[in-house]
Amino acid sequence: MTATGAMKIGELSRRTGCNIETIRYYERIGVLHVPLRRGRYRSYGEEDVGRLGFVRRARELGFTLDEVRALLQLATGGQAACAEVRGVAASHLANVRARIADLTRMERVLADSVRACDAGDDPACPLLQSLQAGMPRD
Template sequence: MNRDAMNRDAMSRDDMPIGDFSRRTGCAIETIRFYEKIGILPKPRRRGRYRLYEATDIGRLVFVRRARELGFTLDEVRALLHLAGAGAQACGEVRDLASAHLQDVRRRVADLRAMERVLTEAVQRCDAGGEAACPLIETLSAA
């Protein structure tokens, strides 16, 4: 039996190497390593030079990915992970964190809408073609 086959036989059913973990979670290997480095994910067990992940690690990484997709910062994700372990009594703190994040998202959406209006107007002025100078360049140059 070759070394790889022996290593596979020695692993429990929950053990998965980083490539399998990446495929099962949809998270890039580099991102997984980064999350480990900054403490978002715990250091996995190792067998030789191979990182080994368990089924419970999948849930944690999916949680992290989903929180990041919703725009939470890494510090906010850390706080959410900590609060997730505290049970129902932490629900108020989670709500406060999510509420503050929602306000930030709404501010960014308002900023994006303002940008959209300015760009729409500039593009429409370009389409009209009646100006000597480029309306978009003029808009970007305006104080």
């Protein structure tokens, strides 16, 4: 359970910049604690603001929800958890670098196709030819 507070979900959303439906989703999947209720309203506290801010920053860095869960658990571990956090971050960094390499390759192919289109030397569309090159022939 979360710390008691007088903040409703709309205020939590405004303070963190997180969509209300996203907050509810994070609660359903266990990334955020299910809040106490005051009548029919969810009631959040400062701890919830901090936790949601942590989640948002981690997601902005591209961490998966599973990685976010792991980081949240490690966040309470103090200095001893630092090596484990480093491992999660190093693995994520390797994935980011792989995606950058993929995007760089895609950029090169697209730039070459656009240049070929601009040149107008080929009556067929160079991009469509490039895409069709991988298609099976009848």
